[in-house]
Amino acid sequence: GENVEQHPSTLSVQEGDSAVIKCTYSDSASNYFPWYKQELGKGPQLIIDIRSNVGEKKDQRIAVTLNKTAKHFSLHITETQPEDSAVYFCAASKQDSNYQLIWGAGTKLIIKP
């Protein structure tokens, strides 16, 4: 079955700098890759997603890139702010699995003031 690996587990960056979180997946049939942000005690919030027919997607300070050949995708956050501090999860899914999400282990992002 599908397996998603996420790195790093913890990332500490200076406010204003960029943060990059990387994920790899094993099932080449996966075609949907969302990123979620989870704050303490809350449910995950979708921040950006990408489908397999697109290589890159950007939304203001957040971007996601997808390399289907290498089976990896990355989250890029530029000009980080204190409110970006949270746990970020990547996931992968495919249509014939009832759209079940296979989750990465999560990355705790710490923004240092």
Added chain:
Amino acid sequence: GAVVSQHPSRVICKSGTSVKIECRSLDFQATTMFWYRQFPKQSLMLMATSNEGSKATYEQGVEKDKFLINHASLTLSTLTVTSAHPEDSSFYICSARRGGVTDTQYFGPGTRLTVL
């Protein structure tokens, strides 16, 4: 945007009692809802997939008689933890997928269950 609510947000109960958690999609119809459990500092663990009008599909190791799921309408799914024990204490989160050919899941705020 897509809004999913959960109720209650926090519940404390005595061992042996049952607890019902509601998950509602407020501004869209959800043909599929998912129930997750999350332990501290860990990723989300899928418990079951709930399709409207049919029986839920449980993941391996999840007791269907203990975690009863009902998806009676396109906007409501419920999870009932029966005869709760302290080891059932956890953070339970639901998500809803819009109808149609789309993968996007929207999550509720979660329910913190504490069994004494």
